[in-house]
Amino acid sequence: MQKNTPIYLDYIYVMDYLKSYASPKSKLTTMIRSGEIIKVRRGLYLRGDDQTYSLKTLANKIYGPSYLSFEYALSYHNLIPERVATLTSASHAKNKTRQFKTPVGVFVYRSINPNAYPHGIIRIEDADNPFFIAGKEKALCDTLSKIRGITDFKGLEDLLFDDLRLDREELPGLVLEDIAFLAPLYKKKILSLLLAYLRQEVCHA
Numbered sequence: 001m002q003k004n005t006p007i008y009l010d011y012i013y014v015m016d017y018l019k020s021y022a023s024p025k026s027k028l029t030t031m032i033r034s035g036e037i038i039k040v041r042r043g044l045y046l047r048g049d050d051q052t053y054s055l056k057t058l059a060n061k062i063y064g065p066s067y068l069s070f071e072y073a074l075s076y077h078n079l080i081p082e083r084v085a086t087l088t089s090a091s092h093a094k095n096k097t098r099q100f101k102t103p104v105g106v107f108v109y110r111s112i113n114p115n116a117y118p119h120g121i122i123r124i125e126d127a128d129n130p131f132f133i134a135g136k137e138k139a140l141c142d143t144l145s146k147i148r149g150i151t152d153f154k155g156l157e158d159l160l161f162d163d164l165r166l167d168r169e170e171l172p173g174l175v176l177e178d179i180a181f182l183a184p185l186y187k188k189k190i191l192s193l194l195l196a197y198l199r200q201e202v203c204h205a
Helices: 011-017 024-034 055-062 070-076 136-145 153-163 168-173 176-186 189-203
Strands: 008-010 037-041 044-047 066-068 087-091 097-102 105-111 121-124 131-134
Touching: 008 011, 008 055, 011 024, 011 044, 024 037, 037 055, 037 097, 044 055, 055 066, 055 087, 055 097, 055 105, 055 131, 066 070, 070 087, 070 131, 070 136, 131 136, 136 176, 136 189, 153 189, 168 189, 176 189
Parallel strands: 066 131, 087 105
Antiparallel strands: 008 044, 037 044, 066 087, 097 105, 121 131
16 A cells, blocks of 8 residues: 555555456455455454554554543553553443454443533643543542452452552552542442541541
């Protein structure tokens, strides 16, 4: 494909690009088989000769509306030490988890309460690869909203620092006002517990 072709290609663009061929669909199939085009999922493609695409941008495009969150965003914001290979995102499709295994990576989408969905999202400008990701407070709230059975500070501490391996030194950097706004939107007791815990630990540190 030509060098000025966009990085991310949709089906309409590809069909228009190949319109001079007798069978654009057959030509597309040939280009996918040869590696000239990478089929990420139905209707979404990449140029095979261009490695400047961003997995973070792709995560927003594969299934949406969505934004990067959960473990991936916690790692991105250095709240947890591990590098997370699977790109985890939040969506507001009711009670659904979707997974896409693609030639370039694995992308997982988990639903969250629609009331919480639009808040705490950051747009990162990265040249031709902008993407949406949860801020660190939103990523933490999204993550905890999926966990059950935590009823006291001891259980919460075990979850945060043993299971998730959250960096204690990052706690003072969390904006309590943001968590205070977000927590009630999920309608989950664990987030009320988180807010009370942070107020005790951060405000009295």
